[in-house]
Amino acid sequence: MTTQNKDRSGLNLISMKEWTDHFENLLREDKEEFMISNDRRQENTNRHMTLVEQPEISTEDVRVALSNMKNGRAPEIGNIHVELLKAVPSGMLNVLTQLFNECLRGSEPPTDWKKA
Numbered sequence: 001m002t003t004q005n006k007d008r009s010g011l012n013l014i015s016m017k018e019w020t021d022h023f024e025n026l027l028r029e030d031k032e033e034f035m036i037s038n039d040r041r042q043e044n045t046n047r048h049m050t051l052v053e054q055p056e057i058s059t060e061d062v063r064v065a066l067s068n069m070k071n072g073r074a075p076e077i078g079n080i081h082v083e084l085l086k087a088v089p090s091g092m093l094n095v096l097t098q099l100f101n102e103c104l105r106g107s108e109p110p111t112d113w114k115k116a
Helices: 016-026 038-051 059-067 082-086 090-104 111-115
Strands: none
Touching (some): 059 090
């Protein structure tokens, strides 16, 4: 990061592009430290699940979590506003619940979740 602009207190100001470039490079999915073979990932998941049996998330858990989220917040990468999630029909709430439970069981979360 080579920005030379400084604020009133003398701290370097860093542009949003520089922040974005830095963290995209830092958190690239193809970095060696993030690359784990599927066998090792499954082994880690199995070992974790034997130590801690994770109860399933219920649709009610998801509904309560959504209702506790603050309105008026800027959406993240998926551009989905909290107000939209709070208004989803029960069928979609079931889909979200299934997705969260799959992630708890060791499935890969959606790629966009890793960017937020």
